[in-house]
Amino acid sequence: MSNWDRFVETFFNAKVMAKYLPDIAYGMLVTVELAALVIVAGLASGLALALLRSLGFRPVNLLIVFVVDLFRALPPLVIIVFIYFGLPAVDVAPSGFVSTWLSLALVLTAFSEEIFWAGITSIAKGQWEAARSTGLSYGQTLMNVVLPQALRLTIPPLTNRTIAITKGTALGTVVAVSEILGMASSAMSNSYNPSPLTLGAGAYLILFLPMVILGRWLETKMAWKR
């Protein structure tokens, strides 16, 4: 058997791949579900916090800034480990799925709040004043004048950040979530062959490569001339 054959036999073993394809497909489903829940919760609460911050209550804002800083500074894996292995000490025992979801959602909340907030503050004061002076309420100004412009600015950085954090779903494997990497790892040890891992790698590329390319496209399309 030539070296090449051995390489193919090891990493691209068709028999092993066929056997574990359903497992990896199931893992993909879990990854997509987890990712979707993280994105929805993270972006929604990030936007909500940014809007709350725009009201300008000083104590509230200091708290928001602290929470945002906290979840930007902590590695996601540390948060996952704390929730999954630490909280059971006080009889709160979230599953691996919930721990991973909550951790990544908190991290995305922090990053997206920061981006949404930067977008809102980037809108010139004159826009606010003009809108308010024509009789629009604070809420109307925010919803109809400021946010549409602010959101446009935030789309490219938000997309890239969301992709980076969503990739963190692979961390779920540390707390036994049966997402792609978890399924692939256990298939690898059951079959004593790394082909399932190759399959898993392919699954990640199928999911995330289009998103990365979309992010790149958005960045060029929406780039602002300096």
Added chain:
Amino acid sequence: MLQTFFNLEIIEAAWPIILAGLGNTVLLSLVVVPLGLLGGLGLAMLASVRKPWVRWPLMAWVDFFRAFPPLVLLIFLYAGLPFAGLELGGFACVCVAFFLNTGAYYGEILRAGIDSVPAGQTEAARSTGVGRLQTMLYVVLPQAVRNVLPDLLSNTLEVVKLTSLGSVVAMPELLFQARQAQSLTYNPTPIVLAAVIYFLMLWPLVRLLSRLENRALAGRG
């Protein structure tokens, strides 16, 4: 509550273990950040050759590693490669994975930086007889780095946080040591302690970034 999550006796007992982990996290960061920067610099300088047959494969390379979760890459190197008779060990695996993954991110940032320097700068330098490499090193790169400094810092923050993945391949860094201490003491205090250390270590950088980013986006409105 305080007894469970911030037990002083346990902090005292676990302190040496955690401190060793902190030392290793710092060392690991000091290795992988320059490694990633080096990889990124190589990619960005190659991409500055404005030929499609150079740029497209580079872009594919960068996108490939940006789409790949770093943990998957790490597991592949650590658990997959031994099947092909190549056993690298935790530290080497982390280095290779970070070189590939963070190198791609740094490369993309530096490429954008180099692109942001007007072509006239290169032309002026070249026309006065400065060599191609020297033009890049002394004229283009300093301006490029300045233009993308917030992005570079932000990526460095992510890289330092990412060293926590080393715990998965048994590198004795901060998170790994905290988990060891936790299983020895049956108490989550060591993990809280590790989180506090991460936060105190990285908070100044987060503050700085938040200022820089706000200013950058506000400048465009």
